[in-house]
Amino acid sequence: MPLCLEQAQERDAADPLRSLRARFAMPRAENGEPFIYLCGHSLGLMPLAARAEVAAALDDWEHLAVLGHERARQPWITYHDAIAGPTAQLLGCRADEIAVMNSLSVNLQLMLASFYRPAGRRRCILIEAGAFPSDRYAAATHLQWHGLEPRETLIELAPRPGEDCVREADIEALLAHRGEDIALVLWPGVQYLTGQAFDLARIARAAHGAGALVGFDLAHSVGNMPLPLRALAADFAVWCSYKYLNAGPGATGGCFVHRRHFSSPRPRLAGWWGHELVTRFEMPQHFRAAHGAAGFQVSNQPVLAAAPLVASLRLFREAGVQRLREKSLALTAFFELLIAERVPEARLITPREPDARGAQLSLRIGADVERARRIFQRLGAHGAVCDWREPDIIRAAPAPLYNGYADVFNFVARLEEAVRSA
Numbered sequence: 191m192p193l194c195l196e197q198a199q200e201r202d203a204a205d206p207l208r209s210l211r212a213r214f215a216m217p218r219a220e221n222g223e224p225f226i227y228l229c230g231h232s233l234g235l236m237p238l239a240a241r242a243e244v245a246a247a248l249d250d251w252e253h254l255a256v257l258g259h260e261r262a263r264q265p266w267i268t269y270h271d272a273i274a275g276p277t278a279q280l281l282g283c284r285a286d287e288i289a290v291m292n293s294l295s296v297n298l299q300l301m302l303a304s305f306y307r308p309a310g311r312r313r314c315i316l317i318e319a320g321a322f323p324s325d326r327y328a329a330a331t332h333l334q335w336h337g338l339e340p341r342e343t344l345i346e347l348a349p350r351p352g353e354d355c356v357r358e359a360d361i362e363a364l365l366a367h368r369g370e371d372i373a374l375v376l377w378p379g380v381q382y383l384t385g386q387a388f389d390l391a392r393i394a395r396a397a398h399g400a401g402a403l404v405g406f407d408l409a410h411s412v413g414n415m416p417l418p419l420r421a422l423a424a425d426f427a428v429w430c431s432y433k434y435l436n437a438g439p440g441a442t443g444g445c446f447v448h449r450r451h452f453s454s455p456r457p458r459l460a461g462w463w464g465h466e467l468v469t470r471f472e473m474p475q476h477f478r479a480a481h482g483a484a485g486f487q488v489s490n491q492p493v494l495a496a497a498p499l500v501a502s503l504r505l506f507r508e509a510g511v512q513r514l515r516e517k518s519l520a521l522t523a524f525f526e527l528l529i530a531e532r533v534p535e536a537r538l539i540t541p542r543e544p545d546a547r548g549a550q551l552s553l554r555i556g557a558d559v560e561r562a563r564r565i566f567q568r569l570g571a572h573g574a575v576c577d578w579r580e581p582d583i584i585r586a587a588p589a590p591l592y593n594g595y596a597d598v599f600n601f602v603a604r605l606e607e608a609v610r611s612a
C-alpha cells in the first residue's frame with residue numbers, strides 16, 4: 191500500500207518536537223495558503239522570538255545609546271560570549287574555540303590568511319572539484335596572494351566518472367599519493383549541491399597523516415546534524431547562520447579554531463576586537479590576542495545582526511541536537527520513500543546511507559533539462575518552495591525544527607503532479 195496523507199499526519203501527531211513549528215513564521219502564497227517550505231538548506235524560517243530579540247536590541251540602543259556597551263540587557267562588549275557558548279554546544283566544541291563573527295566567506299578568507307602557509311614543496315590546496323564558488327575563489331585567490339598559480343597549486347578532486355559524490359577513500363588515496371605537496375585541505379561538511387555528508391573525522395585524519403592542515407566549510411552542516419567538532423580535530427572551520435540555524439538573511443556567521451592553535455605564532459589579520467579585553471580600551475599600539483578563537487575577531491559585534499541568532503539558538507537548546515537528528519533521519523527517509531513511490535522518474539544524487547546525508551535530498555528528473563526546469567517552476571507556482579541549482583538539480587530539505595511529515599507528503603504530491611503535467 192502506498193503511503194497516504196493520513197499516515198503522514200499520524201506521524202506528525204506522534205512527533206515529540208511537533209510544537210516547535212508554531213514558534214516559526216510560515217510565509218504564505220498570494221492565495222493565503224502557507225507555503226510548503228522545504229528550503230531551510232538555503233534560508234531558514236524566522237523564529238518568532240527573533241523579532242523580540244531584535245526589538246530588545248533596538249530598545250537598548252534607543253534608551254542607552256553608547257551606554258549599551260556596558261548596560262544593555264546583554265552588554266554589547268561581551269555580546270560575543272552570550273552566543274559563543276550555545277553555538278559551541280551545538281557544534282560539540284569548547285566555547286573558547288568559537289568566534290561568532292562576519293559572514294562565512296569573510297571568515298574563510300581570515301582563516302586561510304592564518305592557516306594557509308605554503309612552505310617549500312608543500313604549497314597546494316586540496317578542494318573538491320564541485321566546491322561552492324566562494325570556497326574555490328577564496329582558495330584560488332590565496333594561492334595568487336602568495337604568488338602561486340592556481341592552475342598548478344589548486345588540486346580539485348572530482349567524483350569518479352559516472353558518480354555524483356566524492357568517495358572518502360579517493361581523498362585518502364590522493365593525500366597518500368600527493369600529500370607532500372599539500373599544505374591545506376579545505377572540505378565541506380555537507381556538499382551544497384548533492385547533500386552528501388562527509389566523514390569529516392576520516393578526512394581530518396588523512397590530511398593530518400599527510401602533514402597538511404584541514405579546514406571545513408560547515409555551511410550546510412551546522413544545525414543540520416550533530417557535529418562533534420572537537421573530536422574531528424580540524425584546524426579550523428567556518429559556517430553561516432542563515433540556513434539550518436535560522437538566524438536570518440546574511441546573519442552573523444562563525445568560525446572554529448582548534449585550541450592547539452591558540453598560542454601558536456601563526457600570523458593573523460587582526461582588528462581591535464580580537465585584542466584581549468582587559469586592555470582593549472587602553473588603545474595599545476601592539477596587538478595582544480584575546481584568548482582562543484575570540485582573538486581572531488576583527489570588529490565589534492553587529493548586535494542587530496546577531497540578535498536573531500540568540501533566539502534561534504534557544505530553540506535548538508530546547509529541542510536538543512540529538513532529538514533533532516533522530517527526527518531528521520526519519521523525515522528524510524520518509525521523503526526518499528515517497529519520491530521512490532510517487533516520482534520514480536526522479537533520480538536521487540544524495541547518498542542513500544543515512545550517515546552520509548543530512549536533511550537535504552537533491553534530485554534530477556529525466557534527461558530533458560528544460561522539462562525539469564518547468565517541473566521546478568510548477569512546484570513554485572503550487573506553493574512548494576525548494577530550489578534549483580544549475581544545470582538540472584532540484585534541492586529540497588525538510589528541516590526537523592519546523593517541517594513535518596505532512597509537509598513532505600504534500601511536497602511530493604505537488605512534485606508528482608508537476609511531473610505528470612510537464
Ligand SMILES: Cc1ncc(COP(=O)(O)O)c(C=O)c1O
Nearest residue numbers: 293294295296322324382409430
Ligand atoms: C557551502 C557554502 N559555502 C559558502 C557560502 C557563502 O556564504 P556567505 O555568503 O555567507 O559568505 C555558501 C552560501 O550559501 C555555501 O552554501
